[in-house]
Amino acid sequence: MKALLEVKQVSKEFVIGNILSREKILAVDQVSFEIKASEIFTLAGESGCGKTTMARMILGFEEPTAGEIMYSKEGPKGEKKVWFTQGFQAIFQNPFETFNPLRKVDSYLFETVFNYKLAADRDEAIGLIDSKLRSVGLSYDEVSGKYPSEFSGGQLQRISIARALLTDPALLIADEPVSMVDASIRMSIVNLFKSLKEDLGMSILYITHDLATAYYLGGQIAIMFRGNIMEMGNVEKVLMEPKHPYTKLLRESIPEADPSRRWKDKITITELEHEEYLRKGCKFAGRCPEVMEKCKAQAPETVIVDDVYVKCHLYCSA
Amino acid sequence: MENNASYVLKTRNLKAYYILDDLGKKKTVKAVDDVNLEIRKNEIYGIAGESGCGKTTLMKTLYALLKPPLRLIDGKVLYYRDGEEMDIYALDNEERRKLRWEYIAYIPQGAMSIFNPVLKIKETYRDFLDSHLSGKTRDEIFEIAREHIRQLGLPLKVLDSYPHQLSGGMRQRVAIALAALLKPAVIFADEPTTALDVVVQRGVVQLLNEIQDGLENTIILVTHDMGIHANITDRLAIMYAGKIIEEGNTDEIFDNPLHPYTKYLINSLPRFGDRGSRVSAPGNPPSLANLPGGCSFHPRCPHKMDICEKKIPELNDQGNGHKAACWLLNGGEGKDEGTS
Numbered sequence: 001m002k003a004l005l006e007v008k009q010v011s012k013e014f015v016i017g018n019i020l021s022r023e024k025i026l027a028v029d030q031v032s033f034e035i036k037a038s039e040i041f042t043l044a045g046e047s048g049c050g051k052t053t054m055a056r057m058i059l060g061f062e063e064p065t066a067g068e069i070m071y072s073k074e075g076p077k078g079e080k081k082v083w084f085t086q087g088f089q090a091i092f093q094n095p096f097e098t099f100n101p102l103r104k105v106d107s108y109l110f111e112t113v114f115n116y117k118l119a120a121d122r123d124e125a126i127g128l129i130d131s132k133l134r135s136v137g138l139s140y141d142e143v144s145g146k147y148p149s150e151f152s153g154g155q156l157q158r159i160s161i162a163r164a165l166l167t168d169p170a171l172l173i174a175d176e177p178v179s180m181v182d183a184s185i186r187m188s189i190v191n192l193f194k195s196l197k198e199d200l201g202m203s204i205l206y207i208t209h210d211l212a213t214a215y216y217l218g219g220q221i222a223i224m225f226r227g228n229i230m231e232m233g234n235v236e237k238v239l240m241e242p243k244h245p246y247t248k249l250l251r252e253s254i255p256e257a258d259p260s261r262r263w264k265d266k267i268t269i270t271e272l273e274h275e276e277y278l279r280k281g282c283k284f285a286g287r288c289p290e291v292m293e294k295c296k297a298q299a300p301e302t303v304i305v306d307d308v309y310v311k312c313h314l315y316c317s318a
Numbered sequence: 319m320e321n322n323a324s325y326v327l328k329t330r331n332l333k334a335y336y337i338l339d340d341l342g343k344k345k346t347v348k349a350v351d352d353v354n355l356e357i358r359k360n361e362i363y364g365i366a367g368e369s370g371c372g373k374t375t376l377m378k379t380l381y382a383l384l385k386p387p388l389r390l391i392d393g394k395v396l397y398y399r400d401g402e403e404m405d406i407y408a409l410d411n412e413e414r415r416k417l418r419w420e421y422i423a424y425i426p427q428g429a430m431s432i433f434n435p436v437l438k439i440k441e442t443y444r445d446f447l448d449s450h451l452s453g454k455t456r457d458e459i460f461e462i463a464r465e466h467i468r469q470l471g472l473p474l475k476v477l478d479s480y481p482h483q484l485s486g487g488m489r490q491r492v493a494i495a496l497a498a499l500l501k502p503a504v505i506f507a508d509e510p511t512t513a514l515d516v517v518v519q520r521g522v523v524q525l526l527n528e529i530q531d532g533l534e535n536t537i538i539l540v541t542h543d544m545g546i547h548a549n550i551t552d553r554l555a556i557m558y559a560g561k562i563i564e565e566g567n568t569d570e571i572f573d574n575p576l577h578p579y580t581k582y583l584i585n586s587l588p589r590f591g592d593r594g595s596r597v598s599a600p601g602n603p604p605s606l607a608n609l610p611g612g613c614s615f616h617p618r619c620p621h622k623m624d625i626c627e628k629k630i631p632e633l634n635d636q637g638n639g640h641k642a643a644c645w646l647l648n649g650g651e652g653k654d655e656g657t658s
């Protein structure tokens with residue numbers, strides 16, 4: 001199947017520090033992946049690994065320093081310009097920041113409808129808004145005339161998803177959509193993503209550090225660390241038989257809801273984020289339990305092992 | 319009276335409400351509603367529940383940190399120290415100050431952002447020790463701070479750093495370390511891992527475990543993250559709409575949840591190796607200012623019976639110390655709604 005979105009060797013450089021000590025970091029370092037129609041693609045990794053920067057480049061908020069991002073010409077409405085505004089939509093981490101506390105929540109929904117000319121009059125707009133709110137388990141009557149403070153975090157997040165659905169996007173970009181909400185609301189949102197994919201054939205770029213929900217959703221996953229994709233492939237393979245030592249660490253660090261699997265080993269947290277970004281060889285060498293001499297000198301190539309992309313010297317021959 | 323030697327903290331019918339004036343109308347938010355806890359020495363006791371169910375309010379009430387509009391309505395908070403029972407609300411200010419930090423310490427929700435931004439961490443240590451240990455020199459105090467940081471496996475350079483130079487995870491660990499400094503018998507930790515990254519969360523859990531192992535004290539850990547509870551707590555209480563609705567050994571609660579709400583909570587959690595569909599509880603939690611009659615969970619409960627709308631079930635032992643408050647189980651006499 002043809003890819004909906006293709007990210008090719010994309011890098012993003014930032015300059016950090018002050019006038020006295022300026023340093024360049026590659027927040028995204030030659031990243032490549034593709035998202036197919038009706039597919040869930042998870043971008044996972046700890047804080048500061050470049051996930052949001054990647055999402056902002058896809059959304060066109062940020063120019064890549066190098067590389068190319070290509071959107072399928074066969075997007076919902078054909079040409080690239082329309083694709084840019086209607087082909088994908090995004091939702092963000094903190095639902096309380098998406099909505100101005102002094103503005104009624106439904107005004108955001110009407111705004112989107114009229115901006116994109118999705119309805120001819122108010123009645124038609126209400127019909128459309130109601131149908132999208134219903135697909136996230138709410139209704140126009142429950143939402144109309146209310147302010148953000150009258151909703152819970154989970155309800156607000158569902159309203160922002162309904163707003164994103166108004167344009168019938170082919171791809172929904174969700175940057176940490178559940179990290180602020182608790183377990184029961186988290187599952188209702190994740191289940192919603194599942195049905196968007198299954199019932200509407202939508203693709204979802206799910207950005208998270210919660211590997212348990214990523215596993216539940218299925219599809220493809222890329223594990224990022226300090227700008228690099230360390231491992232990428234089918235969720236089942238990557239999370240159940242992790243190959244990269246970083247994927248293993250991340251997987252073990254998810255507190256599982258099972259008291260018979262409490263953590264036993266200890267971990268060390270030493271290096272600072274930007275020190276790791278500035279490392280020469282493999283960015284994970286400072287924390288890797290299987291580090292070798294060459295890891296500190298030279299960054300590994302990405303190789304394919306058992307249908308999974310892995311960027312680690314353990315798997316590079318010779 | 320039963321033997322209290324193995325307990326550090328008990329509450330009796332504890333009620334703390336926010337009394338609000340809403341445009342001339344009195345509004346009562348029942349955030350802690352008839353809570354009976356019995357917390358033992360040398361255990362990690364978890365309190366779980368959805369956002370807004372009253373966890374933070376309960377912590378504040380146990381620590382006697384009530385400020386209007388939050389008021390103690392009824393009940394007692396009893397601490398046990400050297401065989402002596404102390405009612406925290408009956409102590410005078412000086413006695414209460416001594417009890418706090420030396421015997422009970424509190425790490426509030428969002429603790430990582432409460433450091434004074436213009437003080438280096440070691441100055442914060444000094445302020446803290448000055449007010450609790452008298453007659454130590456500056457150097458002696460810094461030495462205590464260094465030794466403490468070293469023992470807990472944190473990098474010594476944090477002492478010479480300003481808060482903004484440390485990551486959120488490191489600041490959180492320093493806040494926890496400070497709370498443990500005077501070797502308190504009870505540490506309250508409110509959402510210490512929330513908003514932190516996975517790997518860093520694990521570092522925080524590791525630190526809490528080390529402190530508890532070293533001091534053999536009691537940690538009361540509040541979080542909505544069930545994975546954290548499964549990982550670190552010995553016993554677990556499930557809170558719903560201001561009440562404890564289930565309590566037991568953590569293993570028991572995860573293996574055999576009894577209350578329908580707890581069942582949803584546990585069974586909806588995603589698990590590696592099993593991608594079967596997970597359903598969370600239908601509907602939304604009730605407003606604490608306008609609770610449904612009887613059992614607060616009844617509007618969302620698939621097993622609702624007539625009595626559930628009328629009477630509040632008691633938190634009763636359902637065998638082996640595993641308690642639950644539900645009319646499907648042994649609900650006792652129950653309480654009529656409106657008796658509170």
Ligand SMILES: Nc1ncnc2c1ncn2[C@@H]1O[C@H](COP(=O)(O)OP(=O)(O)OP(=O)(O)O)[C@@H](O)[C@H]1O
Nearest residue numbers: 014015016027046047048049050051052053054273
């Ligand atoms: N505009 C910017 N200028 C300088 N540095 C930046 C900028 N935006 C991001 N960075 C840096 O780039 C790195 C990657 O940041 P990014 O926000 O993409 O990470 P993330 O994976 O989304 O993290 P989180 O999980 O915390 O959201 C970080 O070190 C960050 O500090």
Ligand SMILES: Nc1ncnc2c1ncn2[C@@H]1O[C@H](COP(=O)(O)OP(=O)(O)OP(=O)(O)O)[C@@H](O)[C@H]1O
Nearest residue numbers: 336347349368369370371372373374375376542606
């Ligand atoms: N100062 C206040 N005035 C009025 N109501 C309040 C106040 N503080 C909290 N509440 C209400 O009391 C209830 C319990 O709040 P609390 O902060 O104890 O919940 P929580 O379980 O700690 O939630 P979270 O998981 O979000 O931290 C909520 O309904 C909240 O809206």
Ligand SMILES: [Mg+2]
Nearest residue numbers: 051052053175
């Ligand atoms: Mg981000």
Ligand SMILES: [Mg+2]
Nearest residue numbers: 373374375427
């Ligand atoms: Mg709280």
